[in-house]
Amino acid sequence: MSKRWVLKNTADENVVQQLAADLNINPVLSRLLVNRGITNFEEARFFFRPSELHLHDPFLMQDMEKAILRIEQAIAQNEKVMIYGDYDVDGTTAVALVYRFFKKCHDNIAYYIPDRYKEGYGISTQGIDFAAQNGFGLIIALDCGVKSVDKVAYANKLGVDFIICDHHLPGDELPDALALLDPKRSDCEYPYKELSGCGIGFKLIQAYAQKNDIDFEEVASYLDLVAISIACDIVHITGENRVLAHLGLQKINDNPCTGVKTLMQVAGKSKDLSIADVVFLLGPRINAAGRIDDAKHAVALLISCHEEEAREMGELINTHNIERKGHDLQITDEALSLIDNDEIMINRKSTVVFNENWHKGVIGIVASRLTEKYYRPTIVLTRSNGHVAGSARSVLGYDLYEALCGCSDLLIQFGGHKYAAGLTMKPENVPAFIDKFEEVVSATIPDELLIQQINIDAELELKDIESKFFRVMNQFAPFGPENMAPVFMSKNVYVSGNAGLVGGNHVKMFIMQPGSASFSCIAFNHAQYLPQLKPNVPFDVCYSIEENVWRDQRIIQLNIKGIRFN
Template sequence: MIAQPPPPLKRWITKPFPDSMEQRVAIETLTGSLGVSPFLAALLVQRGVHSYEDARAFFRPEIGHLHDPFAMKDMDRAIIRLQRAMLPGHEEKILIYGDYDVDGTTSVALVYGFLKNYHSAIDHYIPDRYKEGYGISTQGIQWAANNGFSLIIALDCGIKSVDRVAEAKALGVDFIICDHHRPGAELPDAAAVLDPKRNDCQYPYKELSGCGVGFKLLQAFCLHKGIPLEELYPYLDLVAVSIASDIVPITGENRVMAFYGLKCLNAAPRTGLKALIKIAGFSRELDITNLVFGLGPRINAAGRIQHAKAAVQLLLAESEVEADAFAMAINKHNNDRRTFDSTMTEQALAMIRESETMTRAKSTVLFDATWHKGVIGIVASRCIEHFHRPTIILTQSHDKAAGSARSVPGFDVYEAIEECADLLEQFGGHTFAAGMTMPVNNIDAFRKKFEEVVTRRIKEEQLTPLVDIDLPMDFSEIDAKLVRILKQMGPFGPHNPQPVFMTDEVYLANEPIIMKEKHLKINVFQGGSSSRGHTLTAVGFGFGHLASQLQAGKPFSICYQVEQNFYNGNVSIQLMLKDVKFS
């Protein structure tokens, strides 16, 4: 077991206080109209809330704020093709095809689960991660053609599958593509290509998840067929899980769908998700964090360890007995995934630390032919926690090297990989996460070129972990009303993060407590050493190494989030530490 070093030093960046004339007026307006403190009003102005109407839209997103789905390029073509496949007396067999991750499996459960109510000749297909790889596969197309399917709706994949879609067309199989990844230079020759990131698509919101694009297709279907949208809205629980797990911005439409999806999850979750919630041990109201760290990894584990069709079967389960059985199997896969994750992370960190070249590099590219392909993305993220830089973890898949990339805030790893495309067979992804395959013989050349590209592109400050601080705050501002309003600012996630505050001149109220040998718990107050002021409990996961530096009577600074702590039926205010700095 590798001894875990302390977390790397962090940069504290405090956002500018909203102090222009317009912002000061907005703070005064919100203080009066909402009945909140000037401090809370300033926090809202920082997030673009300037009026009572802005606040109402921010705190109470409305389902009516969703955009017209027909504003998306090719949506009319998609509905015409779907309608033709459903013509009475001429029904075609429709295959719902999705990727094997959370976004893909929730997309399939959404579109198949809804359309089967209106079309009986329908089935779903998830490619095998290990036998077929990412995206649309030749094997999947051949299976569709052999089984009489003439229309495939591809979800969370397909935007770069020019050759595969051509193969399908030659076999008499059409495609409707619903994707959210960046397109290549050429679009597939499909019946319709729905992707808000198309250069020629004027859709007003570009950051939908793959499941979100699938939802827009169904929204358009309902509008075209005169189906009440109220029949579709309960499926937003699946969209919320995809939004959380695919780490897309929680702004605009995503915020609306996540807001109502969480309502569905907390009021009346579908049978499969209810079973997953129970086995994850959640007993209180779910938030985005619970989906990211509780439900998402379990759904993902099905495809990482065996086959993702188990995840779709869970999400589509109608009986509690069936759902509980699938949830138990998926939970076991998740436990196995954790074992692989832990072992591989230790091996990867050892490889970096044992090489002076790798330790000093601006990027990490590691390869081990024995590593489990299903968890290499997770291991890349774990490595970034210790070595804060763009990271690619590769393993052998058949006779190729398959890799998963993760990045650091502000650095576009997709563009960096694109510069190395001459060494790759295929690649795809987002700004902060990507996948690729290459010949094993190309790994050393790729490692060298990727390091050159990253060194040229990355800014020095991007190699240091960042703590984004919203506002400095006195402990006197922290009360039950603040906690209640902060909670209403969710759902939190990218582009709407949970607020982080900073307080100087903090003192220990008593001796620090070390929990489980690595976590820190302290009682703190602000002000001079002779005044205990407003004493609060603060917890820092992985901050146990700081206990020896904390001394009674010596001031320090903390940045933190304000949360509720539930323990033995009691609810109290607790600070979750993001970092500590000493004078």
């Protein structure tokens, strides 16, 4: 599949050159800084040296004082407190963090994770009933609740108070909770708006510690969980999130809690984890608990203090992840077969596939894989509780949620955001929905959005890639949304020696420019270019720069994102 190469707008050259001189770095690196909004020495120092001193005062968040007073009251009166959270990585890490912290000062505490299939996302009536029937006077809801107006009203009638800690965009009406912590509230003046759900939970315990003279080191001991939530919930890694992710990764790599340490062991990597490692190694295992069985198992692992108990839970979760992979691969193969054997589907601008026997817990993963393959808005549907449930994914620049609004007459309910959504419909509406979704997408998506885009940060000469450049570039980490690993473009490079295939579809080669060293490259899924990759044939590449470790030897390697012949 061909891809569009898009070079970012050049930053103000005077600012770039001045910053390069002030920091004594290559102007290409200062250009990366300026494109991130960093234009002077002090801002760069803040960026390159994230510290706990850069965290905001939690009491700047609307309703924080109310929340802390209510928790103090519950502890003083030995009231039963329920920690309630969503079943995904963000929700389970948030529950584990808040539960572990308050368990040290309050025994009368329990946690509750709704069943993905029986209760669905967010605060459930069943969860509120369980709290009321078992004498819980306070529920602290994490990573959900900001739109649960009816549910909170129901809880109020039963005499159950709610503290909501959410990071999603509120609706027109806020629930009548005792306290509602959400930086995205229109009346909240908290300086940073992009915290994860677990990040809001962290601000809650930070506020409690601050008011009750608990040392920050105690609060910081939970930052491994915060970093996992930031990585896996795909929130911006800017500002306060970048500080939390940086400190959390240090905790993961230096002294993780028992549960996270066990998770790393079963994932097969116990040191030098990056944000990408957290996303691809730890996150899927935590998620697998709720997708295949019960997300409470993930919380049980993350709150465990005993290595033997943690090991048993970790092995169980790893087994669930293996089962999840099996479902994932099987359903992906079946979906690909459906599309490839249907000429009408192949030529559409959207993909909607349905099989009533597919496992609901992995259809979101399959939708992502199909989007990568065909690069168009995609929905995967299956049967669930008498209805048809679906998971949807979009392509860069296309508003999937708006497209679903155009099909709302055929849906029972839907929700989500620009790039990912969930939906439910009556089984008899599936054929009409497939046609209507294609009609809406075809009418609203520009053709260029159906071609995958590679965003290039800067043009770079290969001779500029040396140890200092690589060392400074690595200080841009941790990488993630709004602070992605830089992608560079180099023109008129040549193969040095011979290019060859590895793993069936990947190209391994060395490239150089006149006057530069020869650089090792890996080009995943670029086998189609191999016949043209000959010595003395110039071509352009775009790539990220990484370190390849093999048998304790470390070399700089270029991870090729695109190849273009002149």
